[in-house]
Amino acid sequence: MMPMGGGNPAKDALHRYLKAGRDALLWKLDGLSEYDVRRPMTTTGTNLLGLVKHLTGCEYGYFSVTFGREPGPLPSWLTEGGEPNVDMWATAEERREDIISAYRGACVISDANIVKFSLTHRGTVPGWPAERANVTLQEVLVHMIAETHRHAGHADIVRELIDGAAGMSAGDDLRATATPEWWSAHRDQVEEAARAAVDR
Numbered sequence: 001m002m003p004m005g006g007g008n009p010a011k012d013a014l015h016r017y018l019k020a021g022r023d024a025l026l027w028k029l030d031g032l033s034e035y036d037v038r039r040p041m042t043t044t045g046t047n048l049l050g051l052v053k054h055l056t057g058c059e060y061g062y063f064s065v066t067f068g069r070e071p072g073p074l075p076s077w078l079t080e081g082g083e084p085n086v087d088m089w090a091t092a093e094e095r096r097e098d099i100i101s102a103y104r105g106a107c108v109i110s111d112a113n114i115v116k117f118s119l120t121h122r123g124t125v126p127g128w129p130a131e132r133a134n135v136t137l138q139e140v141l142v143h144m145i146a147e148t149h150r151h152a153g154h155a156d157i158v159r160e161l162i163d164g165a166a167g168m169s170a171g172d173d174l175r176a177t178a179t180p181e182w183w184s185a186h187r188d189q190v191e192e193a194a195r196a197a198v199d200r
Helices: 009-027 034-038 050-062 096-116 136-161 179-199
Strands: 123-124 134-135
Touching: 009 050, 009 096, 009 134, 050 096, 050 136, 096 123, 134 136
Parallel strands: none
Antiparallel strands: 123 134
16 A cells, blocks of 8 residues: 655645545545536536546646656546536536546546655646746645645535535534434524624
């Protein structure tokens, strides 16, 4: 089994937080229908499979391309011209299993590069402004922890809107910390406070 950060405690800690965000994101798809993993749940179309597709491109870009590494075979949505915002939603023809597999594959390649390079190893992020484009692996790890957890947070809300599931991981259902009646009363209390604030 590959060590997380290559034996460097600081890198191990960063790598652990990145992996936690990845796991949280993927868990949000468990047990859902094909429709539910694809359906747009916000006015901008945010959906679960789209978040996975987007982070697949981020993993390849930040941990491979940035450091001059060959990312390997890329999924078609990263190499072919497609619909606008193609990395943020899944077409009817794209299989859930293939999208998840592409994400897991990108993470394996990222992990190998994280172990290989020191935190001070430098690379260049294509498309970033010149004054910020030259980065260290440490900076990229921090950026991707923020990126991954941000989108895992989006997935939290999307999943809760779909079926009420809430929590960080399997077996960590936030709803189980109280009864359905308590949660309903809590929501009513929050709503009442919001309305009262308007009337002050």
